[in-house]
Each structure stands twice: as structure tokens, then as C-alpha cells.
Amino acid sequence: MLSERRLEVLRAIVQDYVGTEEPVGSKALTERHKLGVSPATVRNDMAALEDEGFIAQPHTSAGRIPTDKGYRLFVDKLAGVKPLSAPERRAIQNFLDGAVDLDDVVGRTVRLLAQLTRQVAVVQYPSLTRSTVRHVELLALAPARLMLVVITDTGRVEQRHVDCPAPFGEASLADLRARLNSRVAGRRFSDVPQLVQDLPESFDRDDQGTVATVLATLLETLVEESEERLMIGGTANLTRFGHDFPLVIRPVLEALEEQVVLLKLLGEAKDPGMTVRIGHENVHEGLNSTSVVSVGYGSGGEAVAKLGVVGPTRMDYPGTMGAVRAVARYVGQILAES
Amino acid sequence: MLSERRLEVLRAIVQDYVGTEEPVGSKALTERHKLGVSPATVRNDMAALEDEGFIAQPHTSAGRIPTDKGYRLFVDKLAGVKPLSAPERRAIQNFLDGAVDLDDVVGRTVRLLAQLTRQVAVVQYPSLTRSTVRHVELLALAPARLMLVVITDTGRVEQRHVDCPAPFGEASLADLRARLNSRVAGRRFSDVPQLVQDLPESFDRDDQGTVATVLATLLETLVEESEERLMIGGTANLTRFGHDFPLVIRPVLEALEEQVVLLKLLGEAKDPGMTVRIGHENVHEGLNSTSVVSVGYGSGGEAVAKLGVVGPTRMDYPGTMGAVRAVARYVGQILAES
């Protein structure tokens, strides 16, 4: 078990390293922190911390830097979440309040997060499966070609073309539209399948094929996980990553371009609270030298999507976590209002 | 005036430099190209080219590299557009044919362009102002709160909330919806303002305020240039930019995050054909060490949006131009079909 002071030493090392980006030595530590002991004692503590795998030295005669395991301990036991200052809160609220539609909300959120944390921000659009249907619209583009538009309570709009097996009259169309809406409006996406199950039966034989096709398309739209969209921003902050450039940021940029990877990244966090993945805790190899801080946000009590930031493992965890949490809360409020 | 051979020397320098990324000397030139003259002669030619500002040497005792002016001459006079190979064309078509909706088309296009050119790709969504209205939908979210949805012939969907000055009945809503559609469906966005100008007058006094508000929102949606969306991809290719990393790509990443900058970048190209902006020809400072190749694309004969790539000034211009042109053509076809 590590003594109280050794934990204090680890905290000091993390803080200094995050600030200076340089390996920190025993002497510098005692000078910048009031540990109440001499450098020699700190050296012993550091040797112990190194044995346990919390810190490491890049070269024999250099200072120590925290390992992933060290950061993990720091985040779990030694650091809290640093709340934002009042002016920062006001700035967030003002900035987000100006949004005109969902795209704008997400866009502003991304920029805000990137600016506050000075890292790469990722925001998932409110997920379809967890939200409710506000309205379903059906239009005829041609006698046997429809457009299906689904509007969600979070303001998201999904559209699909539907090619019908047979021409579909205007009357039937209005009928279907009305019946569809009376059944699914206000309902959760996950409930829709059983709500519309028996709908084709109540139509003329001629129209049943078309109705079934429309319903199939509707369900496909709702369920389709792959359609989950997200937005990223602040990639310019990658340039503050480290010194050995291309090798580090290349894989990160590549990972950021793959929506699937990012969605998994955010999705992994099953925890309703905040999730922090440090270095090798990230499954994706390209992100092994980064840390990801993510959290769910939602319009009501429930999370409908996630957002987070990707930065170097050497990041200001308390500050980043504070910013991520605050932004998530305000976005939730905005969504609830609209 | 430059002699034929000197132009040939310039072409050789550009080609070699693009290939090797290293300053090219007189001896290497004569070895790799059949110029039919000795290195000494080439040296004289190079001195002349340098006097004219087409090439420069990084250090006194190094080879030459092309200047922006040199690339400009190369693009204008010395290089054609390299057509894609048959397999490449097939691959493009296959890849784009799989798209299910507009977002997907744009997304695939971006990835395709980035992969083909190994550079950063930018694709603008089909512009609202130049396309036509397919359908306008109005829904009541609350007695005095509506949602306006506009669907375009390119498959794009825009939505806005409308807060009404007074409650608006279901009958009035249906009436407005029908009249709106009969007037604007199938019409160009630019014609909409005058088509709806006198619409409020034909409504009850009580509803006129609401109708006017709805129309104002509609016009705002259509005109609003700032809402032009675009998608970028292939940012990982920035890592192949040069050796002096952070300084070069930082401003590029920043520029790429500002939609306004990018839209201007693509928009600048008034020319209906392909536009190439080399180095300092780009107004935005952050892009002074990049070249931009852009071209319009459209579903009919007319361009409805632009797409292009951003890469180092030292790029394979003929190949890049070929890829950009080919992709634009195929995207146009896809849009016309859907």
C-alpha cells in the first residue's frame, strides 16, 4: 500500500508534468511543492512509485513521467473535477443560446468544447433509438415513389426515398399518413415496431405491399445504428500534442475520420457518469497515446447521446472533466427547451 | 521570353521535385530526363529561370525548387489533366452508386476524393439558392409554434422552428401549407420571394401575422448563405505535408475548421471550369503554403455546388486535377439520377 505522502508525490509529479511537459526530478518537486521533506526522501518515494508502475523514466538520468497507470490512479483517487468559473459558465450559456437548429446546437457545442479544453471535441447527434417521434411525413414524388420524413423530439430530421411496388393514390397516402401519426407520434422509437405491426392488414389489398414497404423503410430508419452522426472539431489542437509529430497524430487523425471508431469510443462508456479512458485503455491502437473523456447528455433525465474530448494522456484531467461535464449539462438544457 | 528547352527544364524540375520532395540539381536532371544537353547548359537555363522567378534555391549550394510562379506556369502551359484509368473510373462509380441519401453521397465523395488524391478533400452540399423546392411542410408543434421543413430537389432537408405571434388553427395551417406548395413547389429558390409576396393578404386578419412570420422564416432559410454546409475528409493526409510539421499544418487545420473560409475558398472560383489556386494566390494566410484545386458539380447542366482538394503546393497537379474532375462528373450523374 502506498503511503499518504507517496500519493502526494504522485499528484505533484502529474501536475508538474502536465504543466511543463518535461520529466520532473526530485529537486524541482521539493522546490515547487510544500512536501516538507528533502529531495532524497522524494527520490526514495519515486523509486517505490516506479516499482509499482505508476511512473517511469524516459532515460536513465532523467526525471520521471507518469505512466497510464499513474494517470489512472490520479484520476480515480487524487483529483476531483474542477468546476468552471462563473464567467465561463455564462459564456457557455450565451454561446449555446444563440443556436437556431439542431445542427447549429451540435456545431456550437463542438466549437465550445474544443475551445474550453483546447483539445479535439467530439459530439454525437442525439440518438434516434432513445428519442421519440414528433411527426412522420409522407409525400408523393411520383405515383410509385414516396419520400418519408421522420422528425424527432430532439429536432433531428431523417429522410428516405421509398419505391413502391404499385402506384399509391393520394387518398391512401393521406390515410396512411394520418394513421401512422396517430399511432407513433410522441412514442419512443423502440416502441414503434409493435405499434405499426398490424397496420398493413387494414388497407386494401392493392395497397398492402406499399404500406409494408413504407413501414419497412421507417423501421430501418429508426433502427439503423450506422446512421448515427457526429461532429468533430478542434483538430488544430492536435498540433500541441507532442514533439515527435507525424508519428503520433497521424493515427489519431485517421481514427477521427472513422465514425465507427468514434462512436465505439463514446459508446463504450456504459457508465451513466463521466468516463475517462487513458492511453492503452483505449481499444483502438491509434488512440493509445491519447485519453478520452466522455459523458452522456440528454434533454430529459435520460442520456440520448454522448460527447467528449480526445487529448494527449498528458492533459489537465480535472479541468477537462469539469468543462466536459458543464457543456453536457447546458446542451441538455438547450435541447429540453427547444 | 523563355525558350522551348527552358520550359522543358522547368517541367522536369517540377516533376522531379514533386516526386522526390528534394531540391533538384542540374546533374540529376540530365540523368533522369532526355534533355539532350549537358549539365552546364542546364545550369545556365536554371540561372535564367531563377532570374525570372520561376524557381529558387533554399541555400546557396543546393538544388532548385519551383516557386508558386513556377507551378503556375507549369499548370497553365506545361501540364495537361491526367485522365483516370479505367479501373479507377469503375471504382468511383461503384463506390458512389451505393449511396442511400444525400448525406451518404457527400460522405462517400469526400472519402473518395481524399483517397484518390491522398490529400484533404472538401465537398460542398448542393447549394440551396440554385436548386428548386420539391416540397414545403408545416407542422404544429404547439398552438403558437410551428415547424417548417423545406425539401429540395437535391434531397436536402432544412428545418426551422417558427414562433407565431398568435395561435394558428389547424384549418389555417392546412390552407397555408396547400397554397404555399402550389406556388413554390418545383420553383427555383431565387424565384420564391416574389412568388409568395402577396400571400399574407389573402388570409384572415388574425392569421396574417403568423403567415408573414412563416414566410419570413422561409425566405431566411432559402437565402441564408451562411447555412451552406460542407464536409471535409482526409485530414490524416496532412501528415505527408512536409518535414517542419506543426508550423505548417496548424494554420491549415485551423482554416479547415472555419466553414466560412472554406466556402470562400471554393466560392472564389467563379470560373465554370476547374480552378487551381497555388500558394500565395490563396487569400487566406494559413493556406499560403497549400494549393487548392476546385471545380463545380451539378445535377443538370448547371453547377449547384463545388468540391475540391487542399494539398501542398508540391502536388501532382495533372493527377489531382484529373481525379477532381472525374469525381465531380460522377457525383453530378448520381445527383441527376436520384
Add this chain to the structure above:
DNA sequence: TCTGGCACTCATGACGCACGAGTGCCAGCA
């Protein structure tokens, strides 16, 4: 258990030096 002292390691930066790619210029030749 902490502290001061001491020898040791080793990354870093400065300096000097040789190498060689590349140039400019010039005299000679077609």
C-alpha cells in the same frame, strides 16, 4: 524513517572537421 553527501549515468549542446552536392564562371569549340 529521514537526511546529506557522493559517485555515477547519460542526454544535450557546442565545436571542429571532412565530405560532397551543387553552383557560377570561364575559356574553348561548333
Add this chain to the structure above:
DNA sequence: TGCTGGCACTCGTGCGTCATGAGTGCCAGA
């Protein structure tokens, strides 16, 4: 007039040497 070979010169690059100093581990004493 234009091309060519030759030659001296420049200067960036890579390499080995060396001194410096931050930082360490260990030990004896309090």
C-alpha cells in the same frame, strides 16, 4: 551565338569528441 568541359568556391550535412549538468541510486549518520 550557343553549347560544353573544367575548375574553384560555397555551404549544408553528418560525425566524432568533449564538457556540462540534471538527475539518479546508494550509503552512512541522525
